[in-house]
Amino acid sequence: MSLPLHYVNVLTGLKGCRVIEDPQALGKVMKKAERPLLVFGPRCIDIDLGGKLAIEYGVEIAKTMGAATCATAHTKKKLLELGVTPDSTYDAVEIINHLKDPNWVGVKKQGNHDLVMFLGMRTDFGNQGLSTLKHYAPHLKTITLCPYVYPHATFSLANLKVEKWKEYLENLIQSLK
Amino acid sequence: MSKGKIKEQEILKTIRAEENWEPVGPTPMPEISDLRRWDRRLLKTYKPFYAPFCDLCCFCTFGKCDLTGDKKGACGINISGQQGRWALIFSLMGCSAHGAHGRHLVDYLIEKYGEDYKIDLGGQVAVEAPHIRTVIGLKPETLGDLRKAIEYVERGIINGVSATHMGQEGNDIDFESKSLHIGMLDHVAMEVADIAQTIGFKFPTSVADTPLVPLGWGAVDKSKPVVTCVGHNAAVATVMIDHLMKNGIYDQVEVTGICCTAHDNARYSDKTKIIGPLSKQLFFLRTGIADLVITDEQCVRCDIPELAKAAGSALIATSDKISYGLDDVTHKEVDEIIRLIVEEKKQVLIRDVDKAGEVAAKVLPLVAKGRTKEILTKEKAQELANKCTACGMCDRVCPNLLKISAATSGVRDGKFENMSDLFAKCIGCGKCEQECPKSIPIITLMQAAASWDTYNVRVGRGPIHDVEIRKVGAPIVLGTIPGIIAIVGCSNFPEEIEEVVEIAEEFAKRKYIVVLSGCAAMAAGYKKDAEGKTIYEKFKPEFDAGGVLNVGSCVANAHITGAAMKVANIFAKLPLRANYEVIADYILNRVGAVGLAWGAYSQKAFSIGTGCNRLGIPVVLGPHSAKYRRLYLSRKEEDDWTVMDGRKKELINTEEPSPEHLSTVVESKERAIITLAKLCIRKNDTPQGRQLKLNHYISLYKQYMGTLPDDLQNFVRNDKDIPIVYKKEVTEYLKSVGWKPKPLLTLPTLIGTYESNIPIEAVVK
Ligand code: SF4
Ligand code: SF4
Numbered sequence: 001m002s003l004p005l006h007y008v009n010v011l012t013g014l015k016g017c018r019v020i021e022d023p024q025a026l027g028k029v030m031k032k033a034e035r036p037l038l039v040f041g042p043r044c045i046d047i048d049l050g051g052k053l054a055i056e057y058g059v060e061i062a063k064t065m066g067a068a069t070c071a072t073a074h075t076k077k078k079l080l081e082l083g084v085t086p087d088s089t090y091d092a093v094e095i096i097n098h099l100k101d102p103n104w105v106g107v108k109k110q111g112n113h114d115l116v117m118f119l120g121m122r123t124d125f126g127n128q129g130l131s132t133l134k135h136y137a138p139h140l141k142t143i144t145l146c147p148y149v150y151p152h153a154t155f156s157l158a159n160l161k162v163e164k165w166k167e168y169l170e171n172l173i174q175s176l177k
Numbered sequence: 178m179s180k181g182k183i184k185e186q187e188i189l190k191t192i193r194a195e196e197n198w199e200p201v202g203p204t205p206m207p208e209i210s211d212l213r214r215w216d217r218r219l220l221k222t223y224k225p226f227y228a229p230f231c232d233l234c235c236f237c238t239f240g241k242c243d244l245t246g247d248k249k250g251a252c253g254i255n256i257s258g259q260q261g262r263w264a265l266i267f268s269l270m271g272c273s274a275h276g277a278h279g280r281h282l283v284d285y286l287i288e289k290y291g292e293d294y295k296i297d298l299g300g301q302v303a304v305e306a307p308h309i310r311t312v313i314g315l316k317p318e319t320l321g322d323l324r325k326a327i328e329y330v331e332r333g334i335i336n337g338v339s340a341t342h343m344g345q346e347g348n349d350i351d352f353e354s355k356s357l358h359i360g361m362l363d364h365v366a367m368e369v370a371d372i373a374q375t376i377g378f379k380f381p382t383s384v385a386d387t388p389l390v391p392l393g394w395g396a397v398d399k400s401k402p403v404v405t406c407v408g409h410n411a412a413v414a415t416v417m418i419d420h421l422m423k424n425g426i427y428d429q430v431e432v433t434g435i436c437c438t439a440h441d442n443a444r445y446s447d448k449t450k451i452i453g454p455l456s457k458q459l460f461f462l463r464t465g466i467a468d469l470v471i472t473d474e475q476c477v478r479c480d481i482p483e484l485a486k487a488a489g490s491a492l493i494a495t496s497d498k499i500s501y502g503l504d505d506v507t508h509k510e511v512d513e514i515i516r517l518i519v520e521e522k523k524q525v526l527i528r529d530v531d532k533a534g535e536v537a538a539k540v541l542p543l544v545a546k547g548r549t550k551e552i553l554t555k556e557k558a559q560e561l562a563n564k565c566t567a568c569g570m571c572d573r574v575c576p577n578l579l580k581i582s583a584a585t586s587g588v589r590d591g592k593f594e595n596m597s598d599l600f601a602k603c604i605g606c607g608k609c610e611q612e613c614p615k616s617i618p619i620i621t622l623m624q625a626a627a628s629w630d631t632y633n634v635r636v637g638r639g640p641i642h643d644v645e646i647r648k649v650g651a652p653i654v655l656g657t658i659p660g661i662i663a664i665v666g667c668s669n670f671p672e673e674i675e676e677v678v679e680i681a682e683e684f685a686k687r688k689y690i691v692v693l694s695g696c697a698a699m700a701a702g703y704k705k706d707a708e709g710k711t712i713y714e715k716f717k718p719e720f721d722a723g724g725v726l727n728v729g730s731c732v733a734n735a736h737i738t739g740a741a742m743k744v745a746n747i748f749a750k751l752p753l754r755a756n757y758e759v760i761a762d763y764i765l766n767r768v769g770a771v772g773l774a775w776g777a778y779s780q781k782a783f784s785i786g787t788g789c790n791r792l793g794i795p796v797v798l799g800p801h802s803a804k805y806r807r808l809y810l811s812r813k814e815e816d817d818w819t820v821m822d823g824r825k826k827e828l829i830n831t832e833e834p835s836p837e838h839l840s841t842v843v844e845s846k847e848r849a850i851i852t853l854a855k856l857c858i859r860k861n862d863t864p865q866g867r868q869l870k871l872n873h874y875i876s877l878y879k880q881y882m883g884t885l886p887d888d889l890q891n892f893v894r895n896d897k898d899i900p901i902v903y904k905k906e907v908t909e910y911l912k913s914v915g916w917k918p919k920p921l922l923t924l925p926t927l928i929g930t931y932e933s934n935i936p937i938e939a940v941v942k
């Protein structure tokens with residue numbers, strides 16, 4: 001869909017995500033972040049990507065890039081089982097509420113984050129939260145790591161089949177190293 | 178009152194100020210901005226959190242205007258103002274639905290019985306209308322008084338709607354204040370509607386142990402003529418049942434209902450059956466089990482004429498709110514209408530309650546004649562699914578993000594497990610079917626995978642009894658009953674319908690008071706234990722620790738909030754009359770009541786929730802409710818939690834974020850349970866009460882999160898608050914996070930923390 005010349009004729013909005021098909025390119029964006037945060041949603045607990053859970057990919061990404069972590073919903077339990085103590089536990093709307101404030105101290109009390117990655121939220125719920133950040137948090141960039149287009153994110157993956165997603169995440173991790 | 182003399186006189190006359198049941202408080206019949214200072218105080222702590230669903234505004238011909246980020250519309254409104262406007266619009270829609278419902282019942286009953294017809298809710302309910310008393314300042318005695326209350330609501334709605342017009346209100350906080358006001362009026366409207374129907378249709382009241390009625394499509398004897406009432410207004414059904422009895426055929430037919438009409442039918446006659454909540458509307462109507470469908474108002478599908486026709490069911494629409502483009506036959510003779518329905522197979526609109534009821538009763542056996550009702554077999558289902566290519570188009574449109582293709586392709590291959598799972602999570606919208614390029618009737622396939630078992634629901638009981646409040650008032654306020662969990666609202670559930678039962682049971686077992694209503698009350702009946710018992714059979718029906726009660730349909734929600742008000746009145750002896758601010762402040766600080774609307778979808782649910790919030794009752798919502806686009810969240814320990822100690826008249830920074838939020842969304846059942854337990858914490862808890870509340874919070878947190886809560890330090894005021902069973906580990910944990918004891922206070926109140934006409938003495942009794 002192209003944008004009309006006169007914005008008054010626009011269909012549903014003017015600012016949407018950029019889909020990044022190349023994991024290397026996404027890796028580059030992520031590496032630039034100074035205080036990244038990875039937010040875990042409950043759906044990544046149950047998604048098995050051929051013997052490895054989606055949440056484990058998230059953990060690996062966070063570790064590789066030294067990102068702070070936030071466990072939403074009931075993901076904390078699974079993270080603890082995986083031997084990971086999240087840096088913070090909030091509901092998704094709570095962490096987003098904090099992120100809106102540019103002067104917030106951040107989950108590690110080192111200043112608000114400049115890049116926030118999301119993994120494992122319901123798409124409808126997640127997209128709503130990303131809308132909040134799009135409108136109210138111009139100071140940060142958002143990335144979704146799920147295999148769906150999230151229109152309100154700054155950067156999103158494309159709609160991917162499971163195998164392609166797994167491949168994408170693996171390449172992304174490589175590029176972060 | 179900032180009103181002119183004439184208006185003041187008018188108000189005093191309306192509320193019969195000379196009657197001295199209680200002194201007239203500061204805000205009789207408040208107008209839209211009269212409680213604005215209270216709202217602003219609430220919103221200072223619980224700021225609106227917006228998640229815009231739409232970046233644009235298309236309200237007027239200046240637009241569309243892009244409001245992304247800091248952009249403004251051509252009229253000057255910004256994105257927050259626009260979200261606030263939506264919040265007000267939703268509240269208005271919800272309040273209007275209940276208000277018009279109440280108005281219809283009151284007008285109908287006044288025609289029947291006259292305006293002097295007395296309000297009598299039985300020996301157990303002396304404080305008959307806490308909302309009308311508190312908001313309006315009137316002690317309603319007759320149907321005529323209920324009409325006054327509804328007129329007051331109607332006036333408020335006009336003012337509210339006008340503020341949404343382009344070029345009127347533009348400030349988000351003021352939109353929210355208006356939205357809170359309309360939410361408050363919604364509870365008045367619901368109270369009017371439920372009291373009117375209770376007295377007019379002689380529903381049982383002052384009885385806790387109401388009968389159990391059968392629940393589920395499997396409960397219906399389809400060999401009999403079946404009528405299904407869909408919606409929220411039982412007026413026509415009550416008349417129909419009277420005629421069926423008079424005609425001597427009541428026991429030869431099945432009177433069933435979907436959504437709240439079913440609850441109210443059951444209150445009228447426990448021989449009726451409840452099919453289920455809104456999410457099962459399409460599924461059930463598609464079966465064709467109903468020989469006659471009667472629609473009234475609210476939560477009725479817009480395509481029922483089409484559905485009824487396809488299923489071979491006759492249709493009578495009865496509300497001027499839902500006319501479906503049908504011929505209005507209200508003016509015709511009963512026999513002629515029957516002829517039109519039976520011989521010409523016409524679907525009709527009858528706007529006269531008595532006539533619609535009479536026609537329905539007479540036409541039912543006639544339209545049922547010769548109909549066969551076959552439920553889809555597994556073999557036939559497999560045949561219907563055989564063209565499924567597993568293309569996944571259906572998956573893309575499902576608003577509940579379900580994996581439909583796995584279910585349909587499973588059926589194609591003779592496997593039904595995925596379809597059974599799908600049915601348990603399906604919210605019944607029908608969008609998948611419409612998208613299927615192979616025209617596979619997905620909703621019909623569900624017939625072959627659904628359970629056809631019979632469940633049950635306890636008949637709605639209406640108001641909580643004064644004597645029950647007297648008994649539980651002290652334990653609730655002191656905290657030794659850990660909380661009231663009100664599970665309400667619609668059936669837009671994120672996962673299996675059974676989650677509602679699991680949540681309810683978790684709290685009932687822990688001796689909270691669990692109150693249900695509407696679709697949630699039906700959902701709670703859909704699970705049996707190993708002995709075949711539903712939650713309604715396992716727990717006592719009293720408003721007491723460990724009780725599980727169904728108050729009734731959506732309008733009966735007023736009795737849940739009303740119970741919190743009655744605690745302030747009957748137990749704490751605070752006057753209700755025109756005393757909203759004091760009562761709301763009391764509830765916020767001292768009554769550990771929380772609402773859960775796990776499947777909220779409607780604007781009514783939004784306005785009910787908003788009304789709860791103004792009254793100081795927090796609400797937890799399921800993930801779909803993020804699409805309401807507005808919450809009220811605090812910033813937890815980072816906010817200022819200063820309150821007034823009413824006895825010492827000193828401002829005290831309690832450092833305690835309780836209740837933490839006024840309106841929040843959580844994504845999973847596990848998190849919902851934890852959040853509900855936490856939101857029951859109130860500043861007024863005694864050490865014993867706080868220990869009990871923390872005991873549950875800790876044990877639930879451990880169960881679902883695997884550790885001690887990492888915000889525990891926020892809710893332990895001193896050593897005495899620490900639950901004995903967890904003493905050692907909690908003490909160690911508190912030490913590790915550098916916890917320090919917090920100031921104690923005896924009478925927490927927000928009065929005195931903001932500019933208000935209310936003297937602090939008003940909260941000290
Ligand atoms: S109401 Fe305001 S923001 Fe909306 S379309 Fe009109 S000018 Fe634009
Ligand atoms: S859209 Fe139709 S054909 Fe495609 S997967 Fe769904 S049911 Fe099968």
Ligand code: SF4
Nearest residue numbers: 575603604606607609
């Ligand atoms: S009818 Fe059920 S399965 Fe189909 S799209 Fe709607 S919610 Fe999804």
